[in-house]
Amino acid sequence: MTPQTRFSGGFTDAPVQAAHAFRAAMTVMARPGEIRQLVGATPPEGLSVAAGTLLLTLSDPDTGVYLAGAADSPAVRQWLTFHTGAPLVPAAQADFAVGLWQDLMPLEQYRIGTPEYPDRSATLIVECGVLHQSGATLRGPGIRDTARLALPDVAALQANSDLYPLGCDFFFTCGDTVAALPRSTRIEPKG
Amino acid sequence: MNEYNFAYLDEQTKRMIRRAILKALAVPGYQVPFASREMPMPYGWGTGGVQVSAATLTPDDVFKVIDQGADDTTNAVSIRKFFEKTAGVATTEETGKATIIQTRHRIPEARLRADQILVYQVPIPEPLRFLEPRETETRKMHSLQEYGLMHVKLYEDISQHGAISTAYAYPVRVADRYVMDPSPIPKFDNPKLEMDAIQLFGAGREQRIYALPPHTRVVSLDFEDYPFEASKADHACNLCGAEDSYLDEVITDDAGNRMFVCSDTDYCRSRREAGHQGRLAQEGTA
Amino acid sequence: MYVAVKGGEKAIENAHAWLAEERRGDPGVAELSLAQIREQLSLAVNRVMAEGSLYDPDLAALAIKQARGDLIEAIFLIRAYRTTLPRFGCSTPVDTGGMACDRRISATFKDAPGGQVLGPTFDYTHRLLDFKLAADGAVPAAPSAAPRHEPTPHITEFLKDEGLIQDEPASDEPPGDLTREPMEFPADRPLRLQALTRGDEGFVLGMAYSTQRGYARNHAFVGELRIGTVAVEMEIPELGFAIEIGEIVLTECETVNQFKGSKTEPPQFTRGYGLVFGQSERKAIAMALVDRALRWEELGEDDLGAPAQDQEFVLSHADNIQATGFLEHIKLPHYVDFQSELELVRKLRREAEERLEAREAAE
Structure with missing residues (x-):
């Protein structure tokens, strides 16, 4: 394997790869519980392929990124800065935050939008060990009847959706796959 | 060969639009502000829809554009050409073959599938705008769910005319939260807003993007004693015989005679190809 | 008999060919050069640069030529072009x-x-048409002084x-854009x-x-x-x-x-x-x-x-x-919306007539 440098691992054909990546991201955000493949980037250790691809697709000098825990390594910092120019910011200012669930917590530190501008909220990219369609039951926009998704912390995510229309939105990444949970989804623990 | 980036917009602009689309999907019916760019077509001519399509298209897509339900209206032709040229995507007039459909003023008659995306061109995204011209006020009204003014307006219609006199751009409540303008589609199309496909709404001049994820609950505003009614001309299509499609009325001679034809040209064509015939089908195809 | 409106594509092409011909005007008259527009219609060029938000006199001159002298159309051309330009950075505030x-x-x-x-300046000129200019635009050099x-x-x-x-x-706060x-x-x-x-x-x-x-x-x-x-x-x-x-x-x-x-x-x-x-x-x-x-x-x-x-x-x-786009968009087809209004007005009239008849019958 070739050594990862800050200059490598970006998109080789940005307009096309970013377009495909966005479609996967949009599909999962529009359909909570669905799992899609998300590829294009080869990020350094500390970021999954899906999380790295999401960041290349969505972040740039206009968005603050918060790196949590293992994601906050010199290699990831250099790689992200080189490829996106996104400023690294504390959690409270982040447009995007990436890391393991426990490293990203507490949830209260992120922006949840304002009553007049609920869109001004953070999107968390949660790196997961596994991603599968079991566990909590999801209902709401994007879901025909119900959907299922394994979630890291049902109580915290329920509290987030109780803030609706405010709140954070989530991508869950695992290897080269992604799922999402917008704030509009109502969550019931596995019954 | 192509002097512009894929799908015309630069990558940074696309990222900005894509971020807005994701937030729009997360808060259905809420209008996300976005820094709309000047496009090479005028504001009011679909720049919002064009920017949303440009940020959503991949080279694998098959793109369809309709205006008033028809693929051959001049502005639809112009927008289709724009994406053929700048994105090199395949285009089609067949609803079933399209993966992204950009539309002005109609929802196709054929039921859209989960793998399709419908992009609306929106002139005035704010459903409360004609009741309250100030953005600062309407934004507050949405944040507080102060939608009483809208109900008062609709009720005044009823007391004055015996019916709600809004025939298109009929307001809806989305996921029990935001009141949304479905763009100037005829109210006949409102029940179709609950669908399997993703719906994205782009208003370029007004710098807003909003969205309906699949299967989102969309309720046309009404009253218990005056329920919402999706109406259309009480005729069948004179070309294909369809009784369930929205119809255009065409004046056919100097005596003012009329005929009624499907506004959705692809729906009408596919029905005629399947052997359906309307009252004037023989003459029409002659 | 009815034939659905087809051939939009051909119609657009033909309209654009005609437009190009009209733009050129009588081919027996010499064509305007961009340098002529830039030098002799410089206030039009300035307006296009100002409202187009792009400082480039040559591009503004091209836009004016292409727009047949319609300055709002020229501004539109410049704005649309400006959108495609990459942003390398910001200048310091001009002094x-x-x-x-x-x-x-x-x-x-x-x-x-x-x-x-x-x-x-035009100030203190008497606004009298200068017919000499119609024949001969040559002017003597204006007096000059040492610059300050x-x-x-x-x-x-x-x-x-x-x-x-x-x-x-003064503030160092970066302004919004x-x-x-x-x-x-x-x-x-x-x-x-x-x-x-x-x-x-x-x-x-x-x-x-x-x-x-x-x-x-x-x-x-x-x-x-x-x-x-x-x-x-x-x-x-x-x-x-x-x-x-x-x-x-x-x-x-x-x-x-x-x-x-x-x-x-x-x-x-x-x-x-x-x-x-x-x-x-x-x-x-x-x-x-x-x-x-x-x-x-x-x-x-x-x-x-x-x-x-x-x-x-x-x-x-x-x-x-924004204004001209939205104003002019009402010439696009709106027949779907119009049809829905037509149906509504017919329905309301029908119901009003029925009410009237019912009342007359009751009396």
């Missing part, structure tokens, strides 16, 4: 105090350091030294000034005129109007200092406005500000008047309900590219 002035006048002081310089090398101080500085005019403290961020109300002054400088000249003029006629009158004097060349400098991170990357011509107007004081401010003069690309003095003066009218809130003045005080009204309607 209009260091402007090499071609024109500099003050209506508030008879004379001041730097003098009153009329420059190339020292900076020309701003007139308002003299008032400021005496504490008679409201201070405008309305071409990159959606407009949000209330908009701060940097955003308002951006919207005004690229706003339609006619609209801004009309708004300014309304303040003079009593709709939020603010008693403006032209403290100073200056037109000239300034250097544009940019910080180069690799160098660690700013270097000059070019020169542009600007028109700057500062008005001095009467102010009786308010709950928060002592009696003093206040300011309105206009800054526009090129020689565009009508626009710069109008901008300053509207800017001043929009400052009522920060100065603790009353909201008189005047249109020029209403920032949502002014800023939402100043852009001629």
Whole structure:
């Protein structure tokens, strides 16, 4: 394997790869519980392929990124800065935050939008060990009847959706796959 | 060969639009502000829809554009050409073959599938705008769910005319939260807003993007004693015989005679190809 | 019999071919060169650059030629082109105090350091058609004088030294950018000034005129109007200092406005500000008047309900590219919406007739 440098691992054909990546991201955000493949980037250790691809697709000098825990390594910092120019910011200012669930917590530190501008909220990219369609039951926009998704912390995510229309939105990444949970989804623990 | 980036917009602009689309999907019916760019077509001519399509298209897509339900209206032709040229995507007039459909003023008659995306061109995204011209006020009204003014307006219609006199751009409540303008589609199309496909709404001049994820609950505003009614001309299509499609009325001679034809040209064509015939089908195809 | 409207594509192509022919006009007449437009229609070029928000006289000349002299269409071409340009960085603020002035006048002081310089102005020309120009445009060279090398101080500085005019403290806060961020109300002054400088000249003029006629009158004097060349400098991170990357011509107007004081401010003069690309003095003066009218809130003045005080009204309607697009879009087909209205009106009439008949039958 070739050594990862800050200059490598970006998109080789940005307009096309970013377009495909966005479609996967949009599909999962529009359909909570669905799992899609998300590829294009080869990020350094500390970021999954899906999380790295999401960041290349969505972040740039206009968005603050918060790196949590293992994601906050010199290699990831250099790689992200080189490829996106996104400023690294504390959690409270982040447009995007990436890391393991426990490293990203507490949830209260992120922006949840304002009553007049609920869109001004953070999107968390949660790196997961596994991603599968079991566990909590999801209902709401994007879901025909119900959907299922394994979630890291049902109580915290329920509290987030109780803030609706405010709140954070989530991508869950695992290897080269992604799922999402917008704030509009109502969550019931596995019954 | 192509002097512009894929799908015309630069990558940074696309990222900005894509971020807005994701937030729009997360808060259905809420209008996300976005820094709309000047496009090479005028504001009011679909720049919002064009920017949303440009940020959503991949080279694998098959793109369809309709205006008033028809693929051959001049502005639809112009927008289709724009994406053929700048994105090199395949285009089609067949609803079933399209993966992204950009539309002005109609929802196709054929039921859209989960793998399709419908992009609306929106002139005035704010459903409360004609009741309250100030953005600062309407934004507050949405944040507080102060939608009483809208109900008062609709009720005044009823007391004055015996019916709600809004025939298109009929307001809806989305996921029990935001009141949304479905763009100037005829109210006949409102029940179709609950669908399997993703719906994205782009208003370029007004710098807003909003969205309906699949299967989102969309309720046309009404009253218990005056329920919402999706109406259309009480005729069948004179070309294909369809009784369930929205119809255009065409004046056919100097005596003012009329005929009624499907506004959705692809729906009408596919029905005629399947052997359906309307009252004037023989003459029409002659 | 009915044939559905087809052939939109062919119709568009033919229309565009005809347009190209009309643009060229009589081929027996020599074609305009871009240099001719740039040099001889320079005020049109300036307006296109100002409202197009792109300083490039050659491109503006091309746009004017392509638009057949329709300046709003030319501005539109420039705006659409501007969208496709990558952004390499931002310049440092231009120093209009260091402007090499071609024109500099003050209506508030008879004379001041730097003098009153009329420059190339239409002022005091008698507006008589010059028929000689129809035959022969050759002109003798204008007399020239040695240029002034020292900076020309701003007139308002003299008032400021005496504490008679409201201070405008400098700020290092980066201004918002309305071409990159959606407009949000209330908009701060940097955003308002951006919207005004690229706003339609006619609209801004009309708004300014309304303040003079009593709709939020603010008693403006032209403290100073200056037109000239300034250097544009940019910080180069690799160098660690700013270097000059070019020169542009600007028109700057500062008005001095009467102010009786308010709950928060002592009696003093206040300011309105206009800054526009090129020689565009009508626009710069109008901008300053509207800017001043929009400052009522920060100065603790009353909201008189005047249109020029209403920032949502002014800023939402100043852009001629937005306005012309939306205005002209009503010529696109709307027959689906019209059909739904048609059905509704028929239904309402039918029901009204039925009610009438029922009432007559009952009587």
